Amino acid sequence: MRITGSTVLITGASMGIGAATAAEFAHYGANVLLVARSADKLTSLAGEITRRGGIAHIHPADVATPEAVTELITEITDEHGTPDILVNNAGAGRFTYIDDTSPAEFHAMAAVPYLAAGYLTTAVAPAMIKRGSGHIVNVNSPVSRVVWPASAGYAASRWGLRGLTEGLRVDLAGTGVGVTEVIPGEVASEYFTNNPGSSQNIPKISRLMPRLTCQQVATRLVRAVACERREVVFPPLLRAMTTTARLAPRLVSRVVAATGTKRRNR
Numbered sequence: 001m002r003i004t005g006s007t008v009l010i011t012g013a014s015m016g017i018g019a020a021t022a023a024e025f026a027h028y029g030a031n032v033l034l035v036a037r038s039a040d041k042l043t044s045l046a047g048e049i050t051r052r053g054g055i056a057h058i059h060p061a062d063v064a065t066p067e068a069v070t071e072l073i074t075e076i077t078d079e080h081g082t083p084d085i086l087v088n089n090a091g092a093g094r095f096t097y098i099d100d101t102s103p104a105e106f107h108a109m110a111a112v113p114y115l116a117a118g119y120l121t122t123a124v125a126p127a128m129i130k131r132g133s134g135h136i137v138n139v140n141s142p143v144s145r146v147v148w149p150a151s152a153g154y155a156a157s158r159w160g161l162r163g164l165t166e167g168l169r170v171d172l173a174g175t176g177v178g179v180t181e182v183i184p185g186e187v188a189s190e191y192f193t194n195n196p197g198s199s200q201n202i203p204k205i206s207r208l209m210p211r212l213t214c215q216q217v218a219t220r221l222v223r224a225v226a227c228e229r230r231e232v233v234f235p236p237l238l239r240a241m242t243t244t245a246r247l248a249p250r251l252v253s254r255v256v257a258a259t260g261t262k263r264r265n266r
Helices: 016-027 037-052 066-080 101-130 153-170 206-207 214-226 236-246 247-259
Strands: 007-011 032-037 055-058 085-086 134-139 177-184 231-234
Touching: 007 016, 007 037, 007 101, 016 032, 016 055, 016 085, 032 037, 032 066, 032 214, 037 055, 066 101, 066 247, 085 101, 085 231, 101 134, 101 153, 101 177, 134 153, 153 177, 177 214, 177 236, 214 231, 231 236, 236 247
Parallel strands: 007 032, 007 085, 032 055, 085 134, 134 177, 177 231
Antiparallel strands: none
């Protein structure tokens, strides 16, 4: 798919993977539309992209509600037309045991990324289909393939996003609209600062994998869109684990559970 001159809508663009992805798309000549709740952070990122010769527009919004997404897409369509590429990157949620998760927190984890991705996709897909072109990218987590202890609520949302991705592939076949799922391993970003208590609940087997930078993820994501890849899982050990999980799910589950956190006494 052609990146230069395309219009790319990126959620969760104020920091981390989203910010790096926006800068990477802009580097290759895309017109990037930055979406996140923080207007100040978006303004700062847009200024940086512009100083480097790129084109960026900010659209502050909370994509966790359908009303906000409808308003956002109306605004974007009026100003820029239908995006050529949608990157569903916004994510939230801590790694916690289900009995340490409140109903409100569970709802928030479902709202972003799963429901937000669904809201945005249903808002832009009809116009992409009518045009006969477009690309949708869902940034997912390894827990969508291999579930570890203290991740039930987070995993539920990520498996929902996986189901949405698979459903899109079926629904959009032959329409000219492509779908890519990007699944990186552990990434050095603000996630663990914003979700305290999560880092200690990552299975110890993950220590065998190199920690990725946001730029590494952004580079792979943009390349995957350009090549219209169906799925990108990295680093290699994670790809091997997810492949093994399809063939021998119980084996992988045992390994992950054995290296995960142990339930403390109540």
